[in-house]
Amino acid sequence: MGNLSPLTRRMLSSYIGVILVIMYVPIVTVGLASISKSRFFMFPIRKTSTKWYEQTWSSLQIQDSFITSLSVAACVALISVILAFFGALAYARYDWRGRSIFQQVLLIPIFFPQAVLGLALQLWFNSLGISMSWEATVFAQMVWIVPIVTLIIAIQAFGYDAAVEEAAFDLGASRWMILRTITLPLLGPGVFAGFLFAILLSWGNFPLAYFTSGADVTTPEWLYGKMIGGYTPMVPAVGLITVLLGGVILIVGLKINGMLQREQ
Amino acid sequence: MSDSAPENRPAWKMSGGLVSALPIIVLLILGFGGPMVLVLIYSFMPRGSFSIRKAPSIENYVDIVEQNFYLSFSWSLFLALITVVILLAICYPLALAIKRVSGRRANLLTLIIVAPLFVAENIRLQGWVLFLDKKGVLDGALNSLFGLGTGSLVNNVPSVIFGIVYIYLPFMLFPILLGLANVPQDAREAANDLGASRWRVFRDIELPLAMPGIMIGGLLCFVLSLGAFSESKFLGKGVIVTIAQDIESAFTFGQNWPRGSALSVILIVIAGSAVFLAMRRINLERMLAKL
Numbered sequence: 001m002g003n004l005s006p007l008t009r010r011m012l013s014s015y016i017g018v019i020l021v022i023m024y025v026p027i028v029t030v031g032l033a034s035i036s037k038s039r040f041f042m043f044p045i046r047k048t049s050t051k052w053y054e055q056t057w058s059s060l061q062i063q064d065s066f067i068t069s070l071s072v073a074a075c076v077a078l079i080s081v082i083l084a085f086f087g088a089l090a091y092a093r094y095d096w097r098g099r100s101i102f103q104q105v106l107l108i109p110i111f112f113p114q115a116v117l118g119l120a121l122q123l124w125f126n127s128l129g130i131s132m133s134w135e136a137t138v139f140a141q142m143v144w145i146v147p148i149v150t151l152i153i154a155i156q157a158f159g160y161d162a163a164v165e166e167a168a169f170d171l172g173a174s175r176w177m178i179l180r181t182i183t184l185p186l187l188g189p190g191v192f193a194g195f196l197f198a199i200l201l202s203w204g205n206f207p208l209a210y211f212t213s214g215a216d217v218t219t220p221e222w223l224y225g226k227m228i229g230g231y232t233p234m235v236p237a238v239g240l241i242t243v244l245l246g247g248v249i250l251i252v253g254l255k256i257n258g259m260l261q262r263e264q
Numbered sequence: 265m266s267d268s269a270p271e272n273r274p275a276w277k278m279s280g281g282l283v284s285a286l287p288i289i290v291l292l293i294l295g296f297g298g299p300m301v302l303v304l305i306y307s308f309m310p311r312g313s314f315s316i317r318k319a320p321s322i323e324n325y326v327d328i329v330e331q332n333f334y335l336s337f338s339w340s341l342f343l344a345l346i347t348v349v350i351l352l353a354i355c356y357p358l359a360l361a362i363k364r365v366s367g368r369r370a371n372l373l374t375l376i377i378v379a380p381l382f383v384a385e386n387i388r389l390q391g392w393v394l395f396l397d398k399k400g401v402l403d404g405a406l407n408s409l410f411g412l413g414t415g416s417l418v419n420n421v422p423s424v425i426f427g428i429v430y431i432y433l434p435f436m437l438f439p440i441l442l443g444l445a446n447v448p449q450d451a452r453e454a455a456n457d458l459g460a461s462r463w464r465v466f467r468d469i470e471l472p473l474a475m476p477g478i479m480i481g482g483l484l485c486f487v488l489s490l491g492a493f494s495e496s497k498f499l500g501k502g503v504i505v506t507i508a509q510d511i512e513s514a515f516t517f518g519q520n521w522p523r524g525s526a527l528s529v530i531l532i533v534i535a536g537s538a539v540f541l542a543m544r545r546i547n548l549e550r551m552l553a554k555l
């Protein structure tokens with residue numbers, strides 16, 4: 001690690017820096033556009049204003065979309081983490097006959113174009129007579145998010161020593177007791193990381209919600225509608241609010257994650 | 265269940281595996297398997313039907329061949345391939361740089377780079393439009409500084425490619441970093457000590473060991489960008505139509521579910537064969553276990 005020449009080191013660092021800047025350019029731009037007073041964005045900004053935020057704040061439509069998005073994200077994360085916890089045990093800890101098939105099948109929804117999955121689910125719900133709603137979106141997003149969370153928890157499950165569980169079992173502990181007192185605490189950080197990922201992925205997801213939510217509108221859907229229907233500076237305002245909320249969730253989550261890891 | 269004889273342990277583990285996997289298996293049957301079978305059946309229904317109780321026909325596939333759908337398929341394939349190539353060229357050096365330069369802080373740095381992943385695609389694409397468009401941030405800044413702007417840089421094919429590359433960068437970076445974690449520093453140093461050139465270390469040691477990660481990243485980006493549609497909608501404003509857009513409009517404006525289904529089936533077959541071919545060479549479990 002230490003054998004890099006100063007020049008190489010500087011070149012590598014600036015390369016990382018350039019990519020980092022590029023990753024955040026659109027987000028900063030959205031922030032700029034949200035405080036520009038004029039109806040159509042022009043740079044440099046002549047006059048700033050908070051009126052788009054005030055309009056956003058008082059819009060019932062937008063409030064509804066935030067509530068919908070948060071409800072979807074909370075439900076997806078809670079249910080996903082439970083399914084994925086057991087899924088990760090099956091993925092990483094148990095030897096069973098279907099294991100390698102399970103491991104491969106689990107990847108398919110991740111390696112799948114989301115718009116197509118969303119449309120297929122719309123068709124499926126329609127045929128079953130299930131009406132589109134935010135609950136349908138919860139289910140749709142789970143098809144994609146549960147496998148991801150499972151992999152995250154599985155990484156943690158690979159990392160710990162199975163002998164502890166086996167010893168407890170040999171000493172006569174029940175399966176439930178092993179799960180509660182050994183497996184769950186050991187997998188804690190992975191479970192939490194999975195929960196965090198699930199919330200954030202759901203929060204930002206558009207294609208699956210778009211095709212399955214029916215009359216309910218999540219925030220990314222609201223943004224899409226406005227972007228197609230005609231730009232208003234409320235688009236960047238709402239956009240930046242979702243970015244900030246996501247950022248807060250991420251930072252608080254990372255702090256908790258760090259605490260969990262130190263405890264181990 | 266209370267039998268704690270050691271020889272019973274494997275049996276305990278076997279039943280535990282299936283039971284633990286069951287909820288996800290049910291989820292994937294109801295949320296993935298079912299819809300896919302339905303799409304397949306719909307693709308063989310007569311044009312414009314809204315039920316699956318009609319006599320099957322292949323007219324949708326005939327329509328697709330006879331009409332100009334090969335254009336949007338070619339665009340999507342082209343976009344997906346070029347995206348993968350560009351992302352490999354960007355992310356392999358990036359992953360190496362992160363690994364070499366940042367040491368202990370590598371994880372945090374990676375997280376900061378990929379965090380925009382959690383911001384809805386729409387917002388980020390809107391941000392690029394506002395940045396690159398006429399009188400946007402770039403054009404406006406150059407104009408006021410030098411009196412010479414770039415004009416509009418959007419509504420063309422390169423901007424669509426740029427958008428897709430930007431959106432899927434995290435999906436390439438993560439797996440490559442995973443792959444590089446499989447390259448032991450000792451192996452690299454040993455080769456160095458034995459007098460191997462930089463190029464040989466890269467070709468004979470680094471690349472083969474990191475290959476599973478590179479392939480997963482390439483595959484993931486290929487499949488996801490094959491299904492891209494927001495990028496061409498917002499950054500391309502209709503200069504090209506991708507296959508995912510065709511599928512969407514067949515289902516929505518077109519009200520022709522069978523055609524949308526048939527297009528989906530073809531897309532799934534293309535994506536699926538890529539995944540199938542590549543996955544046979546990768547052992548994901550071994551990779552994850554090494555983390």
